[in-house]
Each structure stands twice: as structure tokens, then as C-alpha cells.
Amino acid sequence: MTEKKEHILQTALRLFSEQGYERTPTSQIAREAGVSEGLIFRHFQNKEGLLAALISLGKSRLYPLMEQVLAEQNPRTLLAQVIDLPVKIISQEKAFWRLQMSLKQIQGEDAQNSFLSLQPLYLAVVQCFQKLGFAEAETEAQLLFLTLDGLSKALMAESAFDPEPVIQLLKARYQQG
Amino acid sequence: MTEKKEHILQTALRLFSEQGYERTPTSQIAREAGVSEGLIFRHFQNKEGLLAALISLGKSRLYPLMEQVLAEQNPRTLLAQVIDLPVKIISQEKAFWRLQMSLKQIQGEDAQNSFLSLQPLYLAVVQCFQKLGFAEAETEAQLLFLTLDGLSKALMAESAFDPEPVIQLLKARYQQG
Amino acid sequence: MTEKKEHILQTALRLFSEQGYERTPTSQIAREAGVSEGLIFRHFQNKEGLLAALISLGKSRLYPLMEQVLAEQNPRTLLAQVIDLPVKIISQEKAFWRLQMSLKQIQGEDAQNSFLSLQPLYLAVVQCFQKLGFAEAETEAQLLFLTLDGLSKALMAESAFDPEPVIQLLKARYQQG
Amino acid sequence: MTEKKEHILQTALRLFSEQGYERTPTSQIAREAGVSEGLIFRHFQNKEGLLAALISLGKSRLYPLMEQVLAEQNPRTLLAQVIDLPVKIISQEKAFWRLQMSLKQIQGEDAQNSFLSLQPLYLAVVQCFQKLGFAEAETEAQLLFLTLDGLSKALMAESAFDPEPVIQLLKARYQQG
DNA sequence: TATGAATGAGTGTTCATTCAT
DNA sequence: GATGAATGAACACTCATTCAT
Numbered sequence: 001m002t003e004k005k006e007h008i009l010q011t012a013l014r015l016f017s018e019q020g021y022e023r024t025p026t027s028q029i030a031r032e033a034g035v036s037e038g039l040i041f042r043h044f045q046n047k048e049g050l051l052a053a054l055i056s057l058g059k060s061r062l063y064p065l066m067e068q069v070l071a072e073q074n075p076r077t078l079l080a081q082v083i084d085l086p087v088k089i090i091s092q093e094k095a096f097w098r099l100q101m102s103l104k105q106i107q108g109e110d111a112q113n114s115f116l117s118l119q120p121l122y123l124a125v126v127q128c129f130q131k132l133g134f135a136e137a138e139t140e141a142q143l144l145f146l147t148l149d150g151l152s153k154a155l156m157a158e159s160a161f162d163p164e165p166v167i168q169l170l171k172a173r174y175q176q177g
Numbered sequence: 178m179t180e181k182k183e184h185i186l187q188t189a190l191r192l193f194s195e196q197g198y199e200r201t202p203t204s205q206i207a208r209e210a211g212v213s214e215g216l217i218f219r220h221f222q223n224k225e226g227l228l229a230a231l232i233s234l235g236k237s238r239l240y241p242l243m244e245q246v247l248a249e250q251n252p253r254t255l256l257a258q259v260i261d262l263p264v265k266i267i268s269q270e271k272a273f274w275r276l277q278m279s280l281k282q283i284q285g286e287d288a289q290n291s292f293l294s295l296q297p298l299y300l301a302v303v304q305c306f307q308k309l310g311f312a313e314a315e316t317e318a319q320l321l322f323l324t325l326d327g328l329s330k331a332l333m334a335e336s337a338f339d340p341e342p343v344i345q346l347l348k349a350r351y352q353q354g
Numbered sequence: 355m356t357e358k359k360e361h362i363l364q365t366a367l368r369l370f371s372e373q374g375y376e377r378t379p380t381s382q383i384a385r386e387a388g389v390s391e392g393l394i395f396r397h398f399q400n401k402e403g404l405l406a407a408l409i410s411l412g413k414s415r416l417y418p419l420m421e422q423v424l425a426e427q428n429p430r431t432l433l434a435q436v437i438d439l440p441v442k443i444i445s446q447e448k449a450f451w452r453l454q455m456s457l458k459q460i461q462g463e464d465a466q467n468s469f470l471s472l473q474p475l476y477l478a479v480v481q482c483f484q485k486l487g488f489a490e491a492e493t494e495a496q497l498l499f500l501t502l503d504g505l506s507k508a509l510m511a512e513s514a515f516d517p518e519p520v521i522q523l524l525k526a527r528y529q530q531g
Numbered sequence: 532m533t534e535k536k537e538h539i540l541q542t543a544l545r546l547f548s549e550q551g552y553e554r555t556p557t558s559q560i561a562r563e564a565g566v567s568e569g570l571i572f573r574h575f576q577n578k579e580g581l582l583a584a585l586i587s588l589g590k591s592r593l594y595p596l597m598e599q600v601l602a603e604q605n606p607r608t609l610l611a612q613v614i615d616l617p618v619k620i621i622s623q624e625k626a627f628w629r630l631q632m633s634l635k636q637i638q639g640e641d642a643q644n645s646f647l648s649l650q651p652l653y654l655a656v657v658q659c660f661q662k663l664g665f666a667e668a669e670t671e672a673q674l675l676f677l678t679l680d681g682l683s684k685a686l687m688a689e690s691a692f693d694p695e696p697v698i699q700l701l702k703a704r705y706q707q708g
Numbered sequence: 709t710a711t712g713a714a715t716g717a718g719t720g721t722t723c724a725t726t727c728a729t
Numbered sequence: 730g731a732t733g734a735a736t737g738a739a740c741a742c743t744c745a746t747t748c749a750t
Contacts, residue, residue, distance in 0.1 A: 002730075022199035025723060034734045039724065043730095118335070139342040146343065152325030165316040166323065203741060213715045218712090220741060295713070356709075376553035379744060390711045395746065397709095493696040497678070500697065503680035519670040520677065557720060567736045572721060574734090649738070 005043050007033040009057065012050050017098035021051060058096040063090060066118055079174045082125055082144070086152045087163055115161050119169075134173075144174075147176035182220050184210040186234065189227050192274035198228060224260055228280075235273040242266060243295055252305035256351045259321070260300055265328045275333050309351075322349075359397050362386040367408050371452040375405060385516075406513075412450040419443060420472055427453045429482035433528045436479055436498070441517055451509050486528075536574050538564040540588065543581050548629035549650045552582060582634075589627040596620060597649055606659035610705045613656055613675070618694055629687050663705075675705075 011033035020096045025049055030037040044050040065088065072078040090097050122141060129137035147170065154161050188210035192201040203224055207214040221227040242265065249255040267274050299318060306314035324347065331338050365387035369378045380401055384391040399405040419442065426432040444451050476495060483491035501524065508515050542564035546555040557578055561568040575581040596619065603609040620627050653672060660668035678701065685692050 004731080020199070022197075026725085027723070037724090038726080038733070039731055047724065053300060064322055136342065136346065139346050142326070143343050146327035146331060147324040148323070148327070149330060150323035153322060153330070165313065165322050168315065169316050169320055181714080202739075203737085213718070214741090215743080216714060219715095224741065358710080374553070376551070380746085381686065381744070391745090392712065392747080393710055401745065414707070489697065490700065493700050497697050497700055500681035500685060501674070501678040502681070504677035504679070507680060508677060520571060520674050523667065523670050523674055535735075556718075558718085568720090569722080569737070570735060573736095578720065 004033075004035050004039060008035060008040055008043065009054060010052070011101060013054050013095050014053070015103070016054070017095040020102050021099070024033065026050075035084060054096070054099065058093060058100065061093065061096075062089065066121060070120060070124055075131045076175055078124065078128050079144075080171050082121065083148065083167055083170050083174075085121075086148055086155055087167065090152060090155045097152070101153065181210070181212050181216060185212060185217055185220065185227070186231060190231050190276060193228070194272040194279070197279050198276070199247065203227075229272070231249065231276065235270060235277065238273075239266065243298060247301055248298060252308045254351055255301065255305050256321075257348050259298065260325065260344055260347050261331055261349075262298075263325055264344065266328060267332045268344050270279070274329065278330065278333060358387070358389050358393060362394055362397065363408060363411065364406070365451060366404050367449050370405070370408070371449040371456070373455050375379060375453070380404075408450070408453065412447060412454065415447065415450075416443065416472075420475060424474060424478055429485045429528055432478065433480050433498075434525050436475065437502065437521055437524050437528075438508055439475075440502055441521065444506060444509045448510065451506070455507065455510060534627045535564070535566050536657060539566060539571055539574065539581070540585060542584050544626050544630065547582070547585070548626040548633070551633050552630070558582075585627070585630065589624060589631065590623065593620065594625075601651060601655055602618060606662045607706055609655065609662050610675075613652060613701050614679065614698055614701050614705075616652075617679055617686055618698065621683060625687065628683070632684065632687060 012024070012029050015029055015032065016032065018082065026040050027037055029050075030040055040047075040050060044053055065085070069078060069081045072081055122145060125141045125144060126137050129140045136142045151163060151166065156165060186205065189201070192206055192209065203217050204214055206227075207217055208341065217224075221230055245257060246258045246262065249258055254328050270352060299322060302318045302321060303314050306317045313318045328340060328343065332340060362383065366378070366383050369386065370382055379392055380394050383404075384394055394401075394404060419439070423432060423435045423439065423524055426435055476499060479495045479498060480491050483494045488494045505517060505520065509517060545556070546560055546563065557571050558568055561571055561583075570577075570673050575584055576670065579696065595632060600609060600612045600616065603612055621677065653676060656672045656675060657668050660671045665671050682694060686694060
């Protein structure tokens with residue numbers, strides 16, 4: 001990966017998340033990345049290829065976090081860690097997730113799933129609720145993921161939203177089940 | 178409102194919600210609405226004007242539902258009705274709400290708010306929680322709205338998502354507070 | 355001539371002279387004249403017809419002034435009156451003459467002639483110079499008309515140009531021939 | 532400056548001066564220049580940018596002629612050279628000056644000035660008249676410039692106008708002052 | 709006479725993409 | 730790998746003009 005290729009990726013991520021994919025011309029990416037416009041196409045074939053590269057890059061940075069959570073044995077601790085994920089992830093890679101959220105209508109099935117399209121996590125959470133004796137573990141997991149999805153959206157809206165109180169309330173609900 | 182003007186509005190709403198605002202050319206709207214392209218601009222000034230007309234139209238259809246909820250006196254009943262709102266609203270005007278959700282990056286402050294940007298409702302819900310003796314009424318209301326926001330998003334993803342179980346679980350949680 | 359038709363003519367003259375013929379849409383004329391756009395075409399067939407009506411109207415207001423000059427018997431007095439014409443005419447119908455001057459490239463032969471395309475006047479001036487014993491009466495007349503043409507242009511440029519001194523100098527030149 | 536860019540400039544100059552700026556679509560320029568329409572905007576940003584490029588180009592070709600006149604020491608010779616300028620300039624770059632004259636209403640202050648918007652020349656001419664002992668040097672210079680302005684206009688009207696006699700008469704007037 | 713909804717060809721401009729160097 | 734000139738299809742939008750009422 002040459003230096004210029006990385007410049008392109010960084011710049012594209014920033015601009016896509018600020019302005020949206022459609023509203024960002026390749027010419028602007030090239031200009032702000034300090035490269036020629038042709039180079040973008042040499043490296044990524046076309047504009048969608050650049051987007052795809054960005055998404056797989058983002059996912060690869062995400063998996064470590066996810067696997068760390070999945071390794072947790074104590075169900076209550078795992079739930080708490082899942083609840084902490086949105087803040088952790090989004091504060092870390094805000095630009096990437098804003099991009100992700102803006103793609104619903106461009107991409108097919110993938111990006112539009114609940115929460116962060118983290119199905120392995122969903123299965124683990126269902127098991128947690130079962131272990132903890134919840135009657136309807138699946139529904140309970142769905143509800144939690146919906147909530148975390150809403151929380152993610154709020155976090156990315158960039159407003160002065162403070163997630164801490166909500167997160168505490170949410171954790172409390174499951175700790176004393 | 179002439180017949181052709183309404184054709185334009187209907188067609189635009191459908192196409193915007195299917196393909197997104199940016200990916201829908203005015204030429205396509207005109208063609209599928211069976212009118213000349215110029216007529217769009219005669220009636221709505223520019224493409225954004227068409228979008229604005231669509232949004233204010235959608236909101237005007239929404240207010241009756243909202244006011245009905247706000248008139249409710251019993252706090253538990255009001256909460257239950259708020260929880261029912263996403264399904265009611267979205268099944269009724271799915272296209273409009275998919276459009277609404279796709280606009281975060283185009284519009285300014287308005288559309289990006291939580292849930293359905295229904296602040297009056299938020300205030301009413303806070304009061305409900307206070308009446309019901311919840312310790313942190315505001316945080317509780319925020320949490321509920323985040324959840325309903327996530328629920329709305331899931332409902333609009335058009336997949337075979339069945340909201341009923343989640344809604345029952347959510348209602349149960351507040352009825353026995 | 356109905357009141358609305360006159361409104362159209364007035365407004366068109368003002369806008370054409372302010373913005374130029376090409377840069378003035380019929381929709382603007384209609385709006386500022388307080389009539390429907392269709393009425394313009396009912397009365398004048400098309401945009402060029404409106405222009406033609408304006409021009410012939412302007413000319414008809416001009417002929418009296420011209421004939422008054424042509425009736426003058428004394429050659430020196432006639433020359434002085436010719437020299438006074440630009441100021442008289444332009445201060446009286448500035449808008450019309452600015453329109454006239456902006457049309458060189460639109461219209462054919464007519465408007466692009468020297469001075470105010472007043473050929474009868476030209477012939478009279480040639481005769482004056484002959485009577486006064488000028489060697490090259492035709493050339494002398496041409497030179498005078500070129501100068502008056504330049505003067506007209508300067509007068510219409512709307513700047514703080516004071517024509518009086520120049521006019522005095524010009525008159526003096528021919529009075530003492 | 533690539534070959535195609537120059538083709539665009541040449542073609543635009545010709546078409547603007549023949550048809551006027553407004554009546555010349557960029558599509559026609561592109562077609563007749565044998566380039567794609569997009570290239571015009573790549574090189575000149577927008578249609579006005581093309582016009583501006585044309586104007587500054589024309590001016591840069593004009594300054595040498597002007598400075599040559601300004602270097603003249605003998606006031607009578609300088610006046611004669613000033614009188615010769617319109618024919619020299621316009622026969623040389625007719626297209627450019629027709630364009631220049633057609634812009635009064637588009638551009639701001641610059642192009643609408645008297646003669647060829649050559650203020651340095653005006654100041655030199657005033658000095659000439661002072662040296663030659665004319666009573667009202669400024670007014671005399673104004674009058675000369677008005678005349679040259681009218682002469683320029685006549686020259687550009689493309690008709691079979693022969694400027695030679697007028698120029699001789701004009702020169703004679705100042706040589707025997 | 710007068711309106712105003714409606715048209716459709718045309719306008720300037722954008723932009724992803726190609727290609728010779 | 731990298732450039733930048735060049736393309737051409739698409740786009741939002743304008744505007745003179747028509748026509749039913």
C-alpha cells in the first residue's frame with residue numbers, strides 16, 4: 001500500500017462521512033488527497049470500488065473488538081460489554097460508521113441490518129439471556145439490539161448527546177434481572 | 178392542487194424512498210408521472226422544493242396521530258400508545274418515512290433528531306415517567322425514544338421483521354413499573 | 355390599447371434597457387407588469403414582436419423632434435440643433451435608447467447605422483455644410499455624426515458625464531467656419 | 532496551453548463576436564472547435580470564465596500598440612497616431628473588439644468606458660493639447676475620444692464604410708491648430 | 709381579453725471514467 | 730505508479746411558446 005493510496009482512502013472516508021457518498025465527487029477526493037484523479041481509478045477501478053475498500057477496511061478493524069466480547073464467559077459481563085460497544089466503536093471510528101449508516105439505499109442486504117450487522121454477537125446475546133433465565137431470550141435480544149441501534153444513530157448525529165446516563169440505565173436493567 | 182401536481186408528488190415520494198433523493202433524477206420523476214420535466218420546476222421551483230413539499234405534506238398527515246396520543250390522560254395508556262406509534266405510522270406511510278430517514282445528510286437539524294423528530298411527544302413521555310414515579314424520568318424517556326428509533330429503522334428495512342413480540346415485551350416493562 | 359398592454363410595453367422597455375433583451379425572460383416581464391405570461395403572446399405574437407413594438411413606438415416619438423430640426427432654414431442654426439439632439443433625445447427617453455444600442459447584433463441593418471439611424475437628418479446636414487462653403491461637405495457630415503454617435507453612447511453609459519462643455523466646443527467649431 | 536484549449540478560445544472569440552455572448556451556446560463552441568463540451572468547463576470553469584480569458588487575452592495584445600503611442604514625444608505626431616489607432620486596432624483584431632463592444636450590459640465598469648477604455652492614452656492626449664496651447668485641453672480631449680469612439684463603432688459595423696477621408700479631416704483639424 | 713397550467717427543446721454544468729504519456 | 734487532458738452521458742433548470750378555459 002503506497003502512501004498515496006492511503007491518502008486516498010483517508011480522504012475518501014472523511015469526505016464520504018461528511019457529505020455522503022453521492023455528494024462527494026472523485027475530483028474533490030483527488031484534490032484534497034493531493035493526487036491525480038486518475039490514480040483513484042488505477043487503484044480502485046471505480047468509485048464503488050473505493051467505497052468497498054473503505055468498508056472492508058472498517059470491518060477488519062472491527063472484528064478484534066467483537067471477538068474480545070465473544071470470548072467473555074460471564075453472561076452479565078458480556079451483556080455489559082455489548083452495551084458498551086456502540087460508544088467504544090463509534091468514538092473510535094466515527095467517520096467510518098457515519099459512512100456505513102448513509103449507505104442503506106446504495107448497498108444491498110449487508111449494511112442495513114440491525115445494530116452493526118454483527119450477527120455473531122446477536123447469537124451470543126441470545127445465549128446470555130437464556131443462561132440468565134429470561135423467558136423470551138430471542139425477543140429480549142432483539143429489543144436490546146434495536147435499542148443499541150438507536151443509540152448508535154444518536155451517537156453519530158454528532159450533537160451534544162451524552163450517552164452515559166442511558167447506558168447506565170440500560171445496564172442496570174439487565175444486571176438485576 | 179391539479180391532478181398533474183399530485184401525480185408528481187406521488188411519483189417523487191415513491192422514487193425518493195426507493196432509490197434515495199440523490200439517485201432519483203427529475204427526468205425520471207417526470208417520465209413516470211406522465212408530465213413534462215418543466216412542470217416539476219413550475220410547481221416546486223427546484224428539486225429541493227419538491228422534497229420540502231413532500232416533507233411538509235408527510236408531517237401534516239402525522240400531526241393528527243400525534244395529537245391523539247397527547248390527549249391521553251392515563252400515563253400508562255399514553256406510554257402504550259407511544260410504543261404503538263412506529264408501527265401505526267410506518268405501515269401507513271412507509272414511503273414517506275423511508276424518505277425521511279434517508280435525509281440525514283441533506284437536511285439540517287430537523288430530520289436527524291431521534292425517533293420521528295416529535296419533540297412534543299418527548300416532553301409528554303417525560304411527564305408520564307414522572308407521574309409513574311420513575312427516578313430518572315428524562316433518561317428513561319431518552320432510552321424509550323432511542324429504542325423506538327431503532328424499531329422504526331428496523332420496520333422500514335422492509336425485511337420480514339415481525340415487531341409484535343418486541344412491542345409486547347416493551348409495553349410489559351412499563352406497565353408493571 | 356388596453357391598460358394591460360401598455361403595462362407590458364412599459365415594463366418590457368424598462369427591463370430590456372436595464373438587463374438587455376436576451377437576459378430578460380418574458381416571465382419576468384409578465385410578473386412585474388402584473389399580467390399573465392400568455393397575454394404577452396396574445397398581444398405581440400412572440401418576444402421579438404414585443405421588441406419590434408417597442409422600437410416602432412420609440413421611433414414614432416422621435417419623428418416630431420426630427421422634423422422640427424429639418425424645418426429649420428438657417429444652416430448654422432440647424433447644425434446647432436442637430437448637435438443638441440442627442441442630449442434632448444436621450445434625456446427624454448433614456449430607456450428606449452439604451453435598448454436601441456444593445457440590439458446591434460440582434461437586428462439586421464436598421465439599428466446599427468450611425469447616430470440614431472436618422473438618414474433624412476444626415477442629408478440635411480450635408481446640405482448645410484455645402485451652403486456654408488465647406489470643401490468636403492459629406493466627409494464633414496460623416497465626422498459630425500460619428501462624434502454625435504460617440505456622444506450618445508457616453509450619455510447612455512449613465513456615468514456622471516457632463517456633456518455641456520463638449521457640446522459648446524463642438525458648436526463653436528461650426529459657428530465660426 | 533494545449534492545442535485544444537486554443538481551438539476553444541479561437542472558436543469562442545469568433546462566435547461571440549458574430550452572434551453575441553448570450554446567443555452562443557457552449558455546445559456550439561464545442562462542436563465547431565472539435566472538442567467535447569466538458570473540456571470548456573475543465574479549462575475555463577464556466578462560460579463567463581471563457582469570456583474573461585478572451586478579454587484578458589485581447590488586452591494583452593493591445594498594450595504594445597498603446598505603449599508605442601505613449602512613447603511618442605512630438606505632440607502633433609502623438610495625436611495623429613492616436614487618431615490612427617482605431618483603424619489599426621480594429622482591422623487587426625476585429626472579432627475581439629466586436630465582442631468587447633457587445634458586453635456593455637454584461638460586464639461592470641470596465642468595458643463601457645469611452646473609446647477603448649484606454650485611460651493612460653486619455654491623459655497623454657490632454658497633455659498634448661496643453662502643450663499645443665489649446666484653451667480647454669480636457670474638453671478637447673474628451674471630444675476627440677468621443678469621435679474616435681464613434682469611429683470605432685462604425686468600423687466594426689462591418690459595412691462598406693471607408694474611414695480614410697474622415698481620418699484625414701480629423702488629423703488636419705489638429706495639425707494646423 | 710385574459711389566465712395559468714403545461715410543454716419540450718435547449719442551456720450551462722457536473723462527473724465518473726478513459727487513455728496517452 | 731502516476732499524471733492530467735479529454736470525453737460523453739447525465740443532470741438540474743430555464744424559457745419561449747401553446748392552449749384549454
